[in-house]
Amino acid sequence: MTPWPHPEHGVADLCDAGTRLYERALREGHLDGPEADATPCLAELGLLQPAVTDPRRLEPVPPAVALHRLLRTSEERIAAERRHEAALAEMFEPLMRIDGRRTASAGTPAISLLSGMERINRAIEEAMAAASGELLAIQPSAGHGTATLGPALDRDQALLDRGGRIRTLYQHPYRHSPVIRTRYERLNGDVEARTLDEVTERLIVVDRAVAFIPASEDRTLALEVRHPALIGYFVTTFDRLWSLATPMHPQSVQPPALNGVTARQRAIAALLVEGHTDTVIAGRLGMNVRTARVHIAKLAATLGSESRAQLGYLIGQSGILGQEG
Numbered sequence: 001m002t003p004w005p006h007p008e009h010g011v012a013d014l015c016d017a018g019t020r021l022y023e024r025a026l027r028e029g030h031l032d033g034p035e036a037d038a039t040p041c042l043a044e045l046g047l048l049q050p051a052v053t054d055p056r057r058l059e060p061v062p063p064a065v066a067l068h069r070l071l072r073t074s075e076e077r078i079a080a081e082r083r084h085e086a087a088l089a090e091m092f093e094p095l096m097r098i099d100g101r102r103t104a105s106a107g108t109p110a111i112s113l114l115s116g117m118e119r120i121n122r123a124i125e126e127a128m129a130a131a132s133g134e135l136l137a138i139q140p141s142a143g144h145g146t147a148t149l150g151p152a153l154d155r156d157q158a159l160l161d162r163g164g165r166i167r168t169l170y171q172h173p174y175r176h177s178p179v180i181r182t183r184y185e186r187l188n189g190d191v192e193a194r195t196l197d198e199v200t201e202r203l204i205v206v207d208r209a210v211a212f213i214p215a216s217e218d219r220t221l222a223l224e225v226r227h228p229a230l231i232g233y234f235v236t237t238f239d240r241l242w243s244l245a246t247p248m249h250p251q252s253v254q255p256p257a258l259n260g261v262t263a264r265q266r267a268i269a270a271l272l273v274e275g276h277t278d279t280v281i282a283g284r285l286g287m288n289v290r291t292a293r294v295h296i297a298k299l300a301a302t303l304g305s306e307s308r309a310q311l312g313y314l315i316g317q318s319g320i321l322g323q324e325g
Contacts, residue, residue, distance in 0.1 A: 021036060031048070135166045138200055153186055
């Protein structure tokens with residue numbers, strides 16, 4: 001039977017047979033020549049060499065010597081590649097100076113897909129590092145705790161130090177979040193925050209030049225957007241939501257109750273009239289179902305409702321949805 005040809009490989013992925021035989025040669029000090037016929041890689045990579053006193057025997061090259069030789073070969077190869085790169089750059093440099101429609105660079109893509117939290121965060125950090133104007137952010141949640149604030153605070157403070165401004169929109173339930181409170185206590189400068197009953201999905205706009213939005217439910221995918229029309233749309237949407245929001249920082253304002261109905265209850269009333277369930281209402285307003293039902297019960301008591309159907313009717317008759325806080 002004809003033996004299988006020995007596969008080609010480099011020293012970094014030395015075959016199992018070659019590794020075992022080299023280890024044996026190191027332990028015993030030598031091998032008989034025919035023993036290495038099935039693993040020619042050892043001689044090709046310079047790990048075995050003929051003995052001076054008996055060419056029929058093979059002696060192992062000490063690992064330190066073999067490593068030094070291989071590293072030197074690798075360095076020479078890298079140097080050759082760099083010389084090749086320099087030659088290519090020198091050749092193409094005058095060609096790139098030609099002024100023509102077909103020689104222009106394609107530039108940065110208008111929309112890019114980012115995969116993985118590490119890549120997404122790195123892209124945001126790079127955009128923030130080059131920013132000096134304004135950061136606009138919509139944050140549906142307060143984050144996972146003060147322990148993870150450090151890098152974000154450093155990034156935000158650097159923008160403020162360059163004369164930038166930060167505006168952030170949160171949902172009402174996070175007005176008293178310790179994470180958000182800690183964030184604004186530690187930051188100095190032009191930092192503002194407001195809250196709404198409902199906000200959109202997460203949005204970050206840096207210097208009105210680049211935006212980041214989620215591209216998957218688990219937020220492990222994101223879109224980096226640089227298209228001017230889309231950036232303009234995001235900024236306009238943010239500004240309209242901002243004008244409707246309640247100031248939280250630097251001056252916290254508690255929305256007033258009108259006719260005994262709080263701003264939170266008016267938001268719930270609007271969703272009730274639309275026919276949403278308690279679960280959907282709770283999810284939309286960032287609260288648990290039990291809290292939503294407590295608010296619904298208080299609203300019903302205030303309006304004198306005895307049933308869910310009657311509550312919807314009384315909300316419409318009361319005019320509370322047309323009142324401004």
